Amino acid sequence: MTQQISENTGLGKELAEAGPENSATLLGRMAERLGWNASVQKAFGEPIVSAGVTVIPVARVGYAFGGGTGSELSTEKTVGGGGGGGGLEVRPVGFIEIRDGKSTYRPIRNPWVDAAIPLVALMAGTLAPRAFRRWMQVRRSRID
Numbered sequence: 001m002t003q004q005i006s007e008n009t010g011l012g013k014e015l016a017e018a019g020p021e022n023s024a025t026l027l028g029r030m031a032e033r034l035g036w037n038a039s040v041q042k043a044f045g046e047p048i049v050s051a052g053v054t055v056i057p058v059a060r061v062g063y064a065f066g067g068g069t070g071s072e073l074s075t076e077k078t079v080g081g082g083g084g085g086g087g088l089e090v091r092p093v094g095f096i097e098i099r100d101g102k103s104t105y106r107p108i109r110n111p112w113v114d115a116a117i118p119l120v121a122l123m124a125g126t127l128a129p130r131a132f133r134r135w136m137q138v139r140r141s142r143i144d
Contacts, residue, residue, distance in 0.1 A: 054098040058105070063088040 047056045067084020094107040 052099065056096040056098070057092065058094045058096060060091045060093050061089070 047054055049055075063086060065084065065086030067082065069080065069082030071078060071080035092108055094105055097104050097106060
């Protein structure tokens, strides 16, 4: 399960009005605003304590952003513009369980992986003898 989170940095107007010298500063501010939101709490919330067991969520958090400005100088007028945006992804990967002073990491596994491996092994076990018999038949027919 992946939770996509979209965060408006509120810097669109500032970025559009900024000159090339200010774009680096604005991009830094955009990264800072997105970075503050890149946390485990976005996907899971706070650690849970119940009946002497503490569960601490573990997630993979990533973000990306980009933006820029530009201007065109002409004899008639000066035109400028810019834009920017970013994205944030928080993906749960597991949890840490603390019980009786001992911690254990438990990954969150994809159920399709648990089904696919035995299915592939079953298909290989079924098809391999048939392929071998067919290969032997072709080989014998070439010898005769």
